[in-house]
Amino acid sequence: MSSTTLLKESGPREVFCGLTSIVWLHRRMPDAFFLVVGSRTCAHLIQSAAGVMIFAEPRFGTAILGERDLAGLADAHDELDRVVNDLLARRPEIRTLFLVGSCPSEVIKLDLARVAERLTGKLNGRVRVLNYSGSGIETTFTQGEDGALNCLVPSMPVSQEAQLLLVGTMANAVEDRLKNLFGRLGIDKVSSLPPRQSTDLPSVGPGTRVLLTQPYLTETAKALRDRGAEILQAPFPLGTEGSRLWMEAAAKAFGINDIHVANTLAPLMVRAQKALIPFKERLTGKKIFLLPESQLEIPLARFLHRECGMELIEVGVPYLNREVMEPELELLPHNTRIVEGQHVDKQLDRVREQSPDLVVCGMGLANPLEAEGIATKWSIEMIFSPIHGIDQAADLAELFSRPLHRRELLNNKLLVSA
Amino acid sequence: MELTLWTYEGPPHIGAMRIATSMEGVHYLLHAPQGDTYADLLFTMIERRGSRPPVTFTTFQARDLGGDTAELVKRNLREVVDRFQPKALLVGESCTAELIQDQPGALASGMGFNVPVVSVELPAYSKKENWGASETFYQLVRGMLNKSPSEESDQERSPTAWKSQGRRPRVNLLGPTLLGFRCRDDIIELEKLLDIHGIDVNVVAPLKASPADLMRLPKADLNVCLYPEIAESTCLWLERNYGMAFSKTVPIGVGATKDFLEELHQLLEMPAAEPGQGAQHLRLPWYSQSVDSNYLTGKRVFIFGDGTHALAAARIADQELGFKVVGLGTYSREMARPVRAAAKELGLEALISDDYLAVEAAMSEAAPELVLGTQMERHSAKRLGIPCAVISTPMHVQDVPARYSPQMGWEGANVIFDSWVHPLMMGLEEHLIGMFRHDFEFVDGHQSHLGHLGGQQRQSEEHQAQTEHSSTQPHEVPSSEESPLWTPEGEAELAKIPFFVRGKVRRNTETYARQAGCRHIDSETVYDAKVHFRA
Ligand code: SF4
Ligand code: SF4
Numbered sequence: 001m002s003s004t005t006l007l008k009e010s011g012p013r014e015v016f017c018g019l020t021s022i023v024w025l026h027r028r029m030p031d032a033f034f035l036v037v038g039s040r041t042c043a044h045l046i047q048s049a050a051g052v053m054i055f056a057e058p059r060f061g062t063a064i065l066g067e068r069d070l071a072g073l074a075d076a077h078d079e080l081d082r083v084v085n086d087l088l089a090r091r092p093e094i095r096t097l098f099l100v101g102s103c104p105s106e107v108i109k110l111d112l113a114r115v116a117e118r119l120t121g122k123l124n125g126r127v128r129v130l131n132y133s134g135s136g137i138e139t140t141f142t143q144g145e146d147g148a149l150n151c152l153v154p155s156m157p158v159s160q161e162a163q164l165l166l167v168g169t170m171a172n173a174v175e176d177r178l179k180n181l182f183g184r185l186g187i188d189k190v191s192s193l194p195p196r197q198s199t200d201l202p203s204v205g206p207g208t209r210v211l212l213t214q215p216y217l218t219e220t221a222k223a224l225r226d227r228g229a230e231i232l233q234a235p236f237p238l239g240t241e242g243s244r245l246w247m248e249a250a251a252k253a254f255g256i257n258d259i260h261v262a263n264t265l266a267p268l269m270v271r272a273q274k275a276l277i278p279f280k281e282r283l284t285g286k287k288i289f290l291l292p293e294s295q296l297e298i299p300l301a302r303f304l305h306r307e308c309g310m311e312l313i314e315v316g317v318p319y320l321n322r323e324v325m326e327p328e329l330e331l332l333p334h335n336t337r338i339v340e341g342q343h344v345d346k347q348l349d350r351v352r353e354q355s356p357d358l359v360v361c362g363m364g365l366a367n368p369l370e371a372e373g374i375a376t377k378w379s380i381e382m383i384f385s386p387i388h389g390i391d392q393a394a395d396l397a398e399l400f401s402r403p404l405h406r407r408e409l410l411n412n413k414l415l416v417s418a
Numbered sequence: 419m420e421l422t423l424w425t426y427e428g429p430p431h432i433g434a435m436r437i438a439t440s441m442e443g444v445h446y447l448l449h450a451p452q453g454d455t456y457a458d459l460l461f462t463m464i465e466r467r468g469s470r471p472p473v474t475f476t477t478f479q480a481r482d483l484g485g486d487t488a489e490l491v492k493r494n495l496r497e498v499v500d501r502f503q504p505k506a507l508l509v510g511e512s513c514t515a516e517l518i519q520d521q522p523g524a525l526a527s528g529m530g531f532n533v534p535v536v537s538v539e540l541p542a543y544s545k546k547e548n549w550g551a552s553e554t555f556y557q558l559v560r561g562m563l564n565k566s567p568s569e570e571s572d573q574e575r576s577p578t579a580w581k582s583q584g585r586r587p588r589v590n591l592l593g594p595t596l597l598g599f600r601c602r603d604d605i606i607e608l609e610k611l612l613d614i615h616g617i618d619v620n621v622v623a624p625l626k627a628s629p630a631d632l633m634r635l636p637k638a639d640l641n642v643c644l645y646p647e648i649a650e651s652t653c654l655w656l657e658r659n660y661g662m663a664f665s666k667t668v669p670i671g672v673g674a675t676k677d678f679l680e681e682l683h684q685l686l687e688m689p690a691a692e693p694g695q696g697a698q699h700l701r702l703p704w705y706s707q708s709v710d711s712n713y714l715t716g717k718r719v720f721i722f723g724d725g726t727h728a729l730a731a732a733r734i735a736d737q738e739l740g741f742k743v744v745g746l747g748t749y750s751r752e753m754a755r756p757v758r759a760a761a762k763e764l765g766l767e768a769l770i771s772d773d774y775l776a777v778e779a780a781m782s783e784a785a786p787e788l789v790l791g792t793q794m795e796r797h798s799a800k801r802l803g804i805p806c807a808v809i810s811t812p813m814h815v816q817d818v819p820a821r822y823s824p825q826m827g828w829e830g831a832n833v834i835f836d837s838w839v840h841p842l843m844m845g846l847e848e849h850l851i852g853m854f855r856h857d858f859e860f861v862d863g864h865q866s867h868l869g870h871l872g873g874q875q876r877q878s879e880e881h882q883a884q885t886e887h888s889s890t891q892p893h894e895v896p897s898s899e900e901s902p903l904w905t906p907e908g909e910a911e912l913a914k915i916p917f918f919v920r921g922k923v924r925r926n927t928e929t930y931a932r933q934a935g936c937r938h939i940d941s942e943t944v945y946d947a948k949v950h951f952r953a
Contacts, residue, residue, distance in 0.1 A: 012494060013477040017453020035421075039513035039542060044428040045456045057775070061423045067543045069419050070517070079419035087421060103451045103514035106480070136453030137480040137514070345474075345501060364458030364470070371468030 004329055004336045006320070011343025014362055015293050015318055017136030018144030019100060020049045024383060025148055025194065026059040028169050031095040032198040034060040034148075035087065036134070037080065037112060038102030049363075049380070059094075061087070065104055076108075080115055081122075084129070094127060096198035098148060101133035128155065128198075140318040142216040142295050142383070145169060149193055152201060153223040156193075159203030163189040164250055165229065167221070168214030171386035172196070178237070178389050181247065184264050186256050193220075204229050209253045211246060213237060213388060215328070216295040218321050235327045238296070239303030240272045243390040245327070265390070272393045276307060279397035282404055284309030286357040289350075292316035292342050293362045293379040298328045300360070300382065305333060308397055312336050313354045316347065358403060375403040424794060426749040426772050426812055430540035430550025431512045432457055437554040439471040440595045440624040443505035444558070447498050449491055449515035449522045452477040464815050465596055474498050476515075476522075483518065491522045492529065499531050506534045506562065506629035508554070513542035534629065536561035548647040548724070548750060551595060555624055556651045562632040563659075575661040577639045578687045587686045588618040590638040592664075593649030594625040599727055599811050601625055603824035604644065608669065611827045614696035615679060617686070624648075636660045640685055644668065644826075645726055647750055669826045670730035671834070672702055672738055700828040702835045706739055717842065720745035720786035722769065722777050722795050723810025725753020727825070731790045731809050732760050734834060745784040747771065749792075774798070785922040788842055793817065803917055805841035902931035904939045911941040926951050 019042055022034040036042050043062035050058075063083045069076045080099075088094060097119075099112045116131040123129065132147035133139065139147060149167065164187050166178065179190045191202035208229035212221060214236070221231045234249035235242040244265055251261045288310045290297040297317050304310040312333070320340045322329070332338075339347070344365075351359055351374065359369055359376045366376040377400055387396040431448060438446035439461055448454070455475050461467040476494045478487050499507065509526040523537020538557050540550045580587040591608060594601035602625070609619050620638035621631045635641075635656065641664035643653045653664040663685050669678035679691040705711060719741045721731045728748045735741040746761040747769030748754065754770045761768035769780050778798035781789060789799040789806040793814045799806035808817045809825075823837075824830040904912070908927075915923050923944070930947035931939050 011477075011497075012474050013452045014455045014458065014475075015452050016456055017451065019453060020456075040422070040425060040427075040429040040546065041431075041454055041513050041542070043422045043425050044432065045453055047424055048456050048460060058423055061421055064420045064422050065543060066419060067541070070543055076419065083419055083421045103453070104517060107483070107514055107517045135480075136451035137478065137483065140452065345497075362459075364455060364462055367462040367466055367468060368470045 004332050004334070004338050007337065007339045009339050009341045009343045009346065011341075011346065013318075013342040014291075014344040014364055015342065016049060016141040016362065017045065017103075018134035018139030018141065018147060019046055019102060019136075020141050021134065021144030021148065022046055022060045022100065023050045024169055025145060028194050028196065029096070029198040030059065030196075031093060032059065032098060033087065033091060033094045033096070034098045034100055035084070036060070036062040036100045036102055037105045037110060038062055038065065038100075039104045040064055042102045042104075057091075059091075065108075070108065076110055077115055081119065084119055088123070088127060097127055097129045098151070099129060099131040100144075100148075101131065101135055103135045103137045106133060106135045106137060130155075140295075141293055142214065143318075145214070146217045146219050149217060149220040150223050152193065152198075153204070153220065153227065156201045156227070157203040158227075159205045160207050161189060161203070161205070162207040162254070163191060163203070163209070164254070165191055165193060165202055165204065165208050165210045165224070167193045167210055167212050167224070168217055169194060170213050170388050174386040174388045174392060177391060178247075181264070181268075181389075182250065185247065185251050185254075185261060187250060187254050209250065211237075211250055212324070214296075215299055215321075215324055218324055221324070233327055235302065235331060236296075236299040237388045238299045238393075238396060239307045240269055240276070240390050240393045241306060241331075242299060242303060242328075243388070243393070244269060247390075268390045272390045275394035276397055279394060279401045280308050282401040283397065285311065286404065287311045287313050287354065288400075289313040289354060289356040289359045290315050291347060291351075291359065291361040291365065291379070292318045292339070293360075294382060295319075296379070296382050297360070298325055298332070298338070301336070302328055302331045303393075303396065304400060305336075306331060307393065308400070310358075310400075313356050314339055314347075314350060316340075316342060318342070358400060375407055377403055422773075424774050426774070426792065426794065427547035428457070428460075429513060429542050430545045430547060430553070431510060431542065432460070433547040433550025433552070434508065434510055434538055434540060434554040435461075435471055435473055436547075436551050436595045436597050437558065437624045438473060438508050439467070441558075441627050441629070443628045443630075444472060444508055445498055445502045445504035445506075446471075446473045446508040446510065447491075447495055447522065447526070448473055448475050448510055448512060449487075449520060450475045450477070450512035451479070451514050454512050454514075461596060464813065465818050466815070467596070472502065472504070474502075478515070487518060488520045488525060491520055491525050495522075495526050495529060495531075499533060504533055506536060506558065507531065508536050508538060508558065510538040510540060510554075516542050534561060549752065551648050552651050555648060556655055558624075558629070559632050559635065559652050560655060562629050563635070575636070575639075577663050577685050580639050580686070586616050586618045587639045587688065588620040588637070589640045589642050589665075589682070589686075590620050590635055591622045591642050591644055592652060593643060593645030593647075594622065595645075595648055596625065597811060598645060598648070599724070599809070599813065599817075600823060600825045600830075601645075603822050604826040604830065606822070607824040607827040607829050608642075608644070611669075611675075611679075611696055612682075615683075615691060616688070617682065636662065638662070640665065640682070642682070647724060647726060647752060668726055668730060670727070670830060671734040672700065672828075672831045674730060674733060675827055675831065697828050700831060702738060702831040705835050705839075711740075711839075714839065714842070715740050717741045717788055718744045718784070718786045719788045719790060720781050720784050720795075720804075721809075722747045722749075722781075722789075722791040724748060724792075725750040725757055727810035729753070729756060729760055730825075732764065734831075735790070735838075736764060738831075739835075739838070741788070744786050745769065745780055747777065747780070778802075782921070785919045788838065790838065807838045807841050902928055902936055902939050902943075907941050908939040908944060911944045923948075 026034050099116050101112050112131040116129040119129040130151045132151040134144040182190045204227045206228040210224050210229050210231045232249045234246045237243040237246040297315050301312050301315045305312050314337045316339045360379050369376050438444045458471050461471050509523045526535045536558050538554050594605050641653045641662050643649045643664045656662045665681045667678040667681045669675040683691045719735050721728050725748045732746050735743050743764045748757045749772040758768040774794040789795050789804050790809045792810050792812050796806045823833045927947040930950050
């Protein structure tokens with residue numbers, strides 16, 4: 001354990017709930033539908049987080065509980081059956097239906113697991129109905145993906161075969177590239193969870209070695225371990241260093257010759273590090289403050305510090321899973337201030353005191369900070385952008401240098417503090 | 419239980435946030451889980467607000483539920499009063515907190531704060547955003563006025579008090595809020611307009627009003643109800659309790675602005691308004707009359723939005739631009755009555771719905787040449803290839819322009835002319851492209867991106883969305899009865915018809931062919947069907 005400073009804070013937070021992850025999950029698996037069982041708030045949250053991306057008919061929706069459901073006037077289970085039937089009649093292409101629990105459904109103790117089981121039986125295997133919770137009383141933002149993947153694990157077929165399983169949603173192009181690289185290393189059987197089709201679940205068993213692509217998949221990792229898979233310990237594939245260590249962890253587990261690995265990755269590293277130079281120049285010595293939101297804060301801080309020379313003022317995380325984060329924490333400089341949890345007002349006070357050059361934060365906070373003269377970066381962008389792997393390191397750095405670059409471009413006299 | 423894909427309105431506490439955030443010196447303590455904090459981005463992103471909404475979320479978690487969530491509320495209340503020192507404290511709960519019944523309002527009232535506490539109970543499982551805004555505004559006004567009974571309260575009031583007091587008449591402008599459609603500029607426009615007519619503005623609320631301003635409301639001679647969705651209940655209460663009359667015309671469009679001025683002059687018993695006064699920069703009537711506007715004649719327009727803006731748009735379209743309204747509706751159930759009446763006058767049946775797919779279906783059925791709607795209708799229209807202008811919330815960031823662009827008053831009418839006609843001109847250009855399509859490469863799907871601000875990625879998503887749409891929802895519903903076959907000649911005839919009505923013509927022709935017993939549709943059948951449906 002490195003000597004980072006771990007602090008805990010509690011109070012009012014400013015963070016999305018786990019429902020938000022539906023925004024990227026539904027795009028990853030076009031044959032799945034995410035049905036939130038919740039309130040109008042839940043529907044409004046997803047729609048606001050999805051922002052301008054309005055689809056013809058999105059593959060997510062909300063079964064909004066009404067007074068009748070709460071008063072027990074209508075049997076909520078029957079009602080849910082009715083909604084699901086209507087939905088599936090309308091969307092015959094759906095193969096997997098996720099019933100997603102919310103705060104209201106948890107508080108009234110709607111047993112969605114039972115409903116899911118019953119519906120799966122009733123639908124006769126035509127559609128698999130699964131369930132997890134994205135509620136804000138239990139999950140933050142990216143944790144929703146952990147729930148979704150975790151509930152897929154029991155359906156994964158058994159296999160003894162030696163294989164590498166990449167767990168966590170990444171941009172498709174980046175995923176293809178990484179698979180190709182693993183192939184060059186000599187790992188041919190590489191599959192992904194979530195798959196691109198919900199029916200196309202990868203297998204799992206004692207021969208399976210898992211690399212997490214995202215740092216928020218604690219429960220999924222546990223479930224996979226319970227199914228015999230080995231979870232490889234490594235930093236996350238952000239930046240050249242993290243991505244290299246991540247790939248090397250797999251190579252080692254598959255017993256691949258070190259020299260071959262080094263020979264394969266070295267040219268990529270050289271190229272990527274060269275591409276990083278202009279961004280590093282802009283970022284070196286700049287102070288960054290990461291507010292807790294996506295769980296990517298620690299790996300990002302590690303990259304920004306070690307490869308871009310940024311000074312870490314504070315690294316906020318919604319929650320800290322030491323086991324998963326250990327390899328990352330070891331790479332952070334001594335006395336990095338890591339704050340778990342949040343008191344948003346106090347944290348913003350600290351932001352103002354420290355006047356960082358860049359703040360990574362949620363969408364609700366960005367413009368208010370900009371108006372105070374503080375440059376910001378939306379943390380949700382890290383979720384949507386192709387940033388994983390050695391080749392993407394410069395793109396990742398560019399995301400952080402853009403706000404600073406922009407400030408240089410704009411005439412200083414025109415910048416306002418509204 | 420109701421299946422919802424996209425909603426026009428948020429839950430009622432979003433309405434309360436709109437009121438709190440619109441005002442100055444109000445802080446809203448909202449008992450809610452962490453995810454509900456998403457609501458901040460509506461203000462800071464859609465409206466680019468440069469400061470956080472004055473809202474503190476208690477963000478209770480599952481582990482708190484076993485313990486003392488009431489204590490959590492109290493701790494937050496103390497901190498809020500301490501840190502923000504509000505002039506009025508609004509206390510309420512969101513959907514989840516409503517279920518655990520901590521009664522934060524009662525808790526706050528019992529804590530002996532030296533601040534007026536207004537508790538708002540907004541039933542999250544039956545009401546929506548605009549209702550929540552209206553109720554919150556009403557509770558705040560009531561709360562502030564009841565807390566300081568002034569001499570005004572008992573006094574019988576009259577809208578003509580200004581005469582005896584030897585001053586200009588003064589009115590309150592009630593209803594403008596953040597996340598309302600162009601409220602910021604409407605207020606500026608109206609203040610100018612009223613000033614020209616010798617009328618002063620006493621208080622504008624809730625936008626930019628302080629709790630102290632609310633206490634000054636009864637000093638006005640008249641309330642102007644600008645957005646009935648938000649302000650009507652408050653106006654009614656002020657009428658009942660303070661004898662204050664209120665005006666009901668919403669001054670959007672030339673005719674409505676004239677009516678509005680007349681109504682005000684009458685209520686205030688002022689000499690009749692000089693109609694042209696202040697209207698020297700009004701251009702809509704002349705632009706509409708000028709010869710190049712001839713092509714606007716009878717343009718089929720489909721209107722959907724909140725009650726206020728849909729009603730105004732229908733009147734302008736019908737009476738000021740010479741359009742033909744082919745569909746009118748609203749998602750505001752509270753406004754269903756007047757919208758139904760207006761639709762009836764236009765020979766239509768109003769669509770009262772908050773299901774955007776039902777609205778899209780109605781739009782497609784009506785085959786309009788222009789859609790006036792919300793951001794939802796913009797997307798539907800885009801999919802159907804129909805030009806669209808946004809006239810109402812819910813809206814996107816690009817619907818909050820940097821430039822001055824009111825909807826109300828004379829300048830509002832000018833803005834409306836431009837913003838409705840512009841997409842049509844783009845549509846016209848497309849039509850010309852259509853006419854000359856044999857002269858150069860022409861792709862049917864090549865419509866302009868009206869108001870498009872999205873980047874490449876978004877564009878391709880839209881395309882993805884479109885393909886998904888067509889694969890799951892085939893346009894031609896395969897019917898069990900035998901469908902007539904289109905001959906190449908028939909198809910060629912159909913291809914000459916503008917793309918935005920082609921779907922409808924295809925359907926009509928098939929219906930006609932079935933009725934008439936034709937097995938094949940050739941060009942003659944298309945003409946026959948045209949005559950048949952025209953008759
Ligand atoms: S925090 Fe709870 S109530 Fe709010 S949107 Fe998330 S799941 Fe729904
Ligand atoms: S920006 Fe994209 S989402 Fe918004 S209106 Fe344009 S196309 Fe639609």
